[in-house]
Amino acid sequence: MTIEELVDAPCTWFIDHAPSEIAISSRIRLARNIEGIPFPAHAEAKQRASIREHTLEMLKDSSHFEGGSFFRVDELTTLQKSLLYERSLISKDLAEESNQSGLAVSPDLRDVVMVNEEDHLRLQVVRPGLSLEDIWEEISAVDDEMEEILEIAYSDRFGYLTCCPTNTGTGMRAGVMLHLPGLVLMEEIRPVLRGLGKLGLAVRGSGGEGSDADGFLYQISNQITLGRSEKSILKDIQEVVSELVQHEQNARLRLEESKPAALRDRVGRALGILQHAWILSSKEALDLLAIIRLGLSLDLLELNQAHEVEQLMVEVRPAHLQKLAVKELSAEQRDIFRAEWVRSKLAELKKGRKL
Amino acid sequence: MTIEELVDAPCTWFIDHAPSEIAISSRIRLARNIEGIPFPAHAEAKQRASIREHTLEMLKDSSHFEGGSFFRVDELTTLQKSLLYERSLISKDLAEESNQSGLAVSPDLRDVVMVNEEDHLRLQVVRPGLSLEDIWEEISAVDDEMEEILEIAYSDRFGYLTCCPTNTGTGMRAGVMLHLPGLVLMEEIRPVLRGLGKLGLAVRGSGGEGSDADGFLYQISNQITLGRSEKSILKDIQEVVSELVQHEQNARLRLEESKPAALRDRVGRALGILQHAWILSSKEALDLLAIIRLGLSLDLLELNQAHEVEQLMVEVRPAHLQKLAVKELSAEQRDIFRAEWVRSKLAELKKGRKL
Numbered sequence: 001m002t003i004e005e006l007v008d009a010p011c012t013w014f015i016d017h018a019p020s021e022i023a024i025s026s027r028i029r030l031a032r033n034i035e036g037i038p039f040p041a042h043a044e045a046k047q048r049a050s051i052r053e054h055t056l057e058m059l060k061d062s063s064h065f066e067g068g069s070f071f072r073v074d075e076l077t078t079l080q081k082s083l084l085y086e087r088s089l090i091s092k093d094l095a096e097e098s099n100q101s102g103l104a105v106s107p108d109l110r111d112v113v114m115v116n117e118e119d120h121l122r123l124q125v126v127r128p129g130l131s132l133e134d135i136w137e138e139i140s141a142v143d144d145e146m147e148e149i150l151e152i153a154y155s156d157r158f159g160y161l162t163c164c165p166t167n168t169g170t171g172m173r174a175g176v177m178l179h180l181p182g183l184v185l186m187e188e189i190r191p192v193l194r195g196l197g198k199l200g201l202a203v204r205g206s207g208g209e210g211s212d213a214d215g216f217l218y219q220i221s222n223q224i225t226l227g228r229s230e231k232s233i234l235k236d237i238q239e240v241v242s243e244l245v246q247h248e249q250n251a252r253l254r255l256e257e258s259k260p261a262a263l264r265d266r267v268g269r270a271l272g273i274l275q276h277a278w279i280l281s282s283k284e285a286l287d288l289l290a291i292i293r294l295g296l297s298l299d300l301l302e303l304n305q306a307h308e309v310e311q312l313m314v315e316v317r318p319a320h321l322q323k324l325a326v327k328e329l330s331a332e333q334r335d336i337f338r339a340e341w342v343r344s345k346l347a348e349l350k351k352g353r354k355l
Numbered sequence: 356m357t358i359e360e361l362v363d364a365p366c367t368w369f370i371d372h373a374p375s376e377i378a379i380s381s382r383i384r385l386a387r388n389i390e391g392i393p394f395p396a397h398a399e400a401k402q403r404a405s406i407r408e409h410t411l412e413m414l415k416d417s418s419h420f421e422g423g424s425f426f427r428v429d430e431l432t433t434l435q436k437s438l439l440y441e442r443s444l445i446s447k448d449l450a451e452e453s454n455q456s457g458l459a460v461s462p463d464l465r466d467v468v469m470v471n472e473e474d475h476l477r478l479q480v481v482r483p484g485l486s487l488e489d490i491w492e493e494i495s496a497v498d499d500e501m502e503e504i505l506e507i508a509y510s511d512r513f514g515y516l517t518c519c520p521t522n523t524g525t526g527m528r529a530g531v532m533l534h535l536p537g538l539v540l541m542e543e544i545r546p547v548l549r550g551l552g553k554l555g556l557a558v559r560g561s562g563g564e565g566s567d568a569d570g571f572l573y574q575i576s577n578q579i580t581l582g583r584s585e586k587s588i589l590k591d592i593q594e595v596v597s598e599l600v601q602h603e604q605n606a607r608l609r610l611e612e613s614k615p616a617a618l619r620d621r622v623g624r625a626l627g628i629l630q631h632a633w634i635l636s637s638k639e640a641l642d643l644l645a646i647i648r649l650g651l652s653l654d655l656l657e658l659n660q661a662h663e664v665e666q667l668m669v670e671v672r673p674a675h676l677q678k679l680a681v682k683e684l685s686a687e688q689r690d691i692f693r694a695e696w697v698r699s700k701l702a703e704l705k706k707g708r709k710l
Contacts, residue, residue, distance in 0.1 A: 261691045265633035272627030278620035336616045 001069040001105070003076060007083040007323065009109060011314050012128065020297035021129060022245045024177040024217065027088070028135045028234075029124035030143055031162045031171035035153040039163035040101075040116040048100035052115045058149045059104045059113060064142045069105045073098040082319030088126055090114055111142050118163050119171075121146070130241055132174055132234045159226065169226030174234055176241045181216040181294040182251030185259075185266065192247065193218075199240060200224050214283050215290035215313065220244070256298055267295035275346050280339040285316040303349040312345055356424040356460070358431060362438040362678065364464060366669050367483065375652035376484060377600045379532040379572065382443070383490045383589075384479035385498055386517045386526040390508040394518035395456075395471040403455035407470045413504045414459045414468060419497045424460045428453040437674030443481060445469055466497050473518050474526075476501070485596055487529055487589045514581065524581030529589055531596045536571040536649040537606030540614075540621065547602065548573075554595060555579050569638050570645035570668065575599070611653055622650035630701050635694040640671040658704040667700055 001009075033039060034055075040048055052072065059065040073081065073094060084103070085095040094101055094117050102115035114122040123146065125139045146152065153161040160171035167173070183189040193203050204219045220241060222233050255263050270291035274280075280288075292309055295301040303309065314320055316338055322329060325337050356364075388394060389410075395403055407427070414420040428436065428449060439458070440450040449456055449472050457470035469477040478501065480494045501507065508516040515526035522528070538544040548558050559574045575596060577588050610618050625646035629635075635643075647664055650656040658664065669675055671693055677684060680692050 261633045265694070268631035268633050269628050272629075272631030273624050274627075276623035276627030278616045278623050339620070 003071060003080050006069055006105065007080060007087065011087055022179055022248045023130035023241060024179055025126055025128050026131045026135055026176045027124060027126040028132065028139050028172060028174045029122055030139060031119040031160065031167045032121040032123065032146065033153045033161055034120045035151040040118065040120060041163060045100055048116050051120050052100055052102040055115050055121065055150065056102050056104055062145050062149060064111055064145060065104050065106050067107045071103045073101040073103050079319055079322055083323060086317040086319050091117055093117060130176055132238050136230065136234055167225050170230050170233065172225055172230050172233065173221050174237055175219045175221030176237065178218050178220060178244060179216055179290065179293065180218055180248050181290055182248045182255050184216050186251045186255055188251060196220060196240065201237065201240060215286035252298060264300060267291055267300050271301065274342050277339045279335045280342060281335055282316055282318050285338055285342060286313060289313050308345065308349055312342060316342065358426060358435050361424055361460065362435060362442065366442055377534055377603045378485035378596060379534055380481055380483050381486045381490055381531045382479060382481040383487065383494050383527060383529045384477055385494060386474040386515065386522045387476040387478065387501065388508045388516055389475045390506040395473065395475060396518060400455055403471050406475055407455055407457040410470050410476065410505065411457050411459055417500050417504060419466055419500060420459050420461050422462045426458045428456040428458050434674055434677055438678060441672040441674050446472055448472060485531055487593050491585065491589055522580050525585050525588065527580055527585050527588065528576050529592055530574045530576030531592065533573050533575060533599060534571055534645065534648065535573055535603050536645055537603045537610050539571050541606045541610050543606060551575060551595065556592065556595060570641035572645065607653060619655060622646055622655050626656065629697050632694045634690045635697060636690055637671055637673050640693055640697060641668060644668050663700065663704055667697060671697065
C-alpha cells in the first residue's frame with residue numbers, strides 16, 4: 001500500500017460503529033526495545049537508521065505484517081505525517097520529529113509498529129468499540145512473533161526495559177476513547193475525571209498527551225505498567241470504562257429529562273451553525289459535530305446517513321481538510337473551506353430534521 | 356382606542372421602512388410644566404392628580420388629540436405598561452413609577468403626551484426614518500395648541516422651565532435611532548461615538564437612558580437645550596446623523612469587501628441559530644435579528660417578507676412576547692417560547708436563502 005492509499009483508506013476504528021456508541025475505540029500499545037542498543041534519544045543517527053532498516057526488514061517477512069506497508073517517516077511530507085497522526089497511526093511526537101524513524105502497518109491496517117519513537121519499537125492495535133480483550137489476544141500474538149524475530153530487551157527483575165521508567169514492566173498502555181457529552185453537559189465530568197485519577201487511570205484529550213478534549217472525546221488509559229500482569233490491568237480498565245459508559249448513558253437520560261430545552265437548544269444550535277457558518281475552526285467543528293452525534297444518539301435528529309457524521313469528524317481535522325482541498329491553504333482559508341465542506345456535506349444528509 | 360387596541364396596533368415608527376434603512380426612526384420631545392405648581396417630584400399626590408385630570412380633559416378637546424386615547428397609567432397592568440414602554444409610548448421611568456401619571460395618544464398614534472413624568476408634560480412625536488424637520492413642524496403645532504389651552508411655565512430669561520436644569524431653555528430633546536452593525540463589526544464604532552460626545556450629542560442604547568445597544572441600535576440626541584434655537588439644534592443633529600449614515604453605508608461596503616467570509620459567517624450563524632435555537636433571550640434575539648437585517652440590506656439573504664423581521668424585533672421583547680404567549684410565563688419559559696416563536700416565524704419566511 002502506498003502512503004497515498006494508506007491516508008485515503010477509511011478510518012475504520014473511528015467510523016465502524018453507531019453514533020450512539022459511547023466507547024468509540026480501544027487501543028493497546030506495547031513499548032519494546034532492541035537489546036544492547038541505546039534508546040532512540042541516546043542513540044546515534046547511524047544506530048537509529050540501522051535499527052529502522054533491520055526492524056522494517058524483519059517485519060516485512062513476519063506473518064502479521066507480510067504484504068503490509070512500510071515507510072521511512074522522515075521521507076514523508078509534513079502533510080502526510082500530519083494525516084498519519086490524525087488517523088492515530090503515528091504519535092504527535094513522531095509527526096514532528098521523525099529522524100530515522102519508521103512505520104510498519106499490517107495489510108488490514110490494524111497492527112502498527114512505530115520505529116524509533118521514544119522507544120525502538122512501539123507496537124499498537126486499535127479497534128472500534130470497547131474491545132480490550134480482543135485487542136490483547138491480537139497484540140500478544142504480534143508481540144510473540146516480534147520477540148521471535150528481534151532481540152527484545154527484557155529484565156527478569158523489571159520486565160520489559162523502556163526509555164521512560166513509567167513504561168517499564170509490561171511496557172503496555174491500554175486506553176479507550178470515550179464520547180462523554182452527557183457528563184460534560186450535566187457538569188458532572190470533573191468529579192468523574194478526578195475519580196479516575198485516584199484509580200490510577202490517566203485521562204487525556206482525543207489527540208493524545210497534552211491535547212484538549214475536543215468534541216467531548218476523552219482517552220482513558222492506565223498509568224501503572226509495573227508489578228501487575230497485563231490481563232489484570234486490562235480487566236481493571238474494562239471494568240471502569242463499562243461503568244463510565246453506564247454513567248454517560250445515565251447522564252444523557254437525565255439531560256433529556258431535566259433540561260429538555262437546554263439539550264434541544266444545544267443540538268439545534270450546533271446544527272444551525274454547521275449548516276450556515278462560513279468560518280469554522282477544527283476545534284469548533286469537532287465540538288459541534290460531537291453535539292450532532294449526541295443529538296442522533298438521543299433521537300433528536302434524523303440524518304440520511306449517520307455514519308457520515310463520524311466521517312466528517314475525521315475530515316474536518318486540519319491535515320485531512322488540507323488533503324480534501326487539493327491545493328495548499330492558509331489557516332484562514334482552511335477555516336473557510338472547512339465551513340464550506342461541512343455545509344455541503346450536511347446539505348446532502350439533511351432529511352427529516354426534528355430540530 | 357382601548358389600551359388593548361393601542362398595544363396591538365402596528366409599531367409603524369419601527370416597521371414602516373426597508374430593512375436597509377440605517378436611520379430607523381426620529382423623535383422629538385418637549386418638556387413643559389404648568390405654571391405655579393411644583394414639579395411632579397415635589398408636588399403632592401393631590402396636586403399631581405389634579406394636573407393629570409385637568410390636562411387630559413383639555414387635550415381631549417384639542418384638535419390634535421380629539422378622538423385619541425387617554426389613560427391613567429397607574430390604573431394599567433404591569434404588562435400593559437411594559438408594552439407601552441417597549442413601543443416607546445412611555446418612558447422606562449413612567450412604566451416603573453406611575454403614581455398619578457397619565458398618557459394621551461393622538462388618533463393617528465403619532466403624538467403622545469406623558470403627564471407627570473419628570474415634568475408635568477412631556478410631548479413627543481416619533482416617525483420612521485430621518486425626519487426631524489417634519490417632526491418639528493408637527494410637534495410645534497401641537498405645542499402651540501397646548502400653550503393656548505394650558506398655562507405653561509416660561510421665563511423670558513431662561514425659556515421653558517423644567518424640573519431638571521439640563522432641559523431648561525427649549526425643553527427639547529431630539530434624537531434619531533440608528534442601526535449601526537457595519538461600524539460595530541468593522542470595530543469603528545468607539546471613535547465615532549467619542550466624536551459625537553465632543554459635538555455635544557449623547558449616545559444611548561435603543562431602550563433610552565442607561566440601556567444597552569441591543570441589536571446594534573443607537574439613539575443619538577442633543578445634550579444642549581439652552582442658548583440656541585430649536586431649528587439650529589435640529590439642523591446640527593440632522594447633519595451629523597446624515598454623516599453617520601454615510602459612515603455606516605461605507606463601513607458596510609468595506610465589511611463586504613475586506614471580510615466577505617467573516618460577514619457571511621456572522622449572517623449565516625445568526626440565521627442558523629434563529630432557525631434552530633430552543634432558548635433565546637431578548638437581547639440575543641434582537642442582536643441576531645439585527646444581523647439578519649444587515650444581511651438583507653447587503654443582499655446576502657432573501658426572505659419572503661423582509662418587513663416581518665422588523666416585526667419580530669418588536670415581538671421578541673419581553674412584554675410583547677408575554678402578550679403573544681397569552682398565559683403567564685416565567686423568564687425561563689419566556690426564553691423557550693421566544694425561540695419557538697422565532698423558529699416558526701422564520702420557517703414561514705424562508706425562501707431563496709443565499710446562506
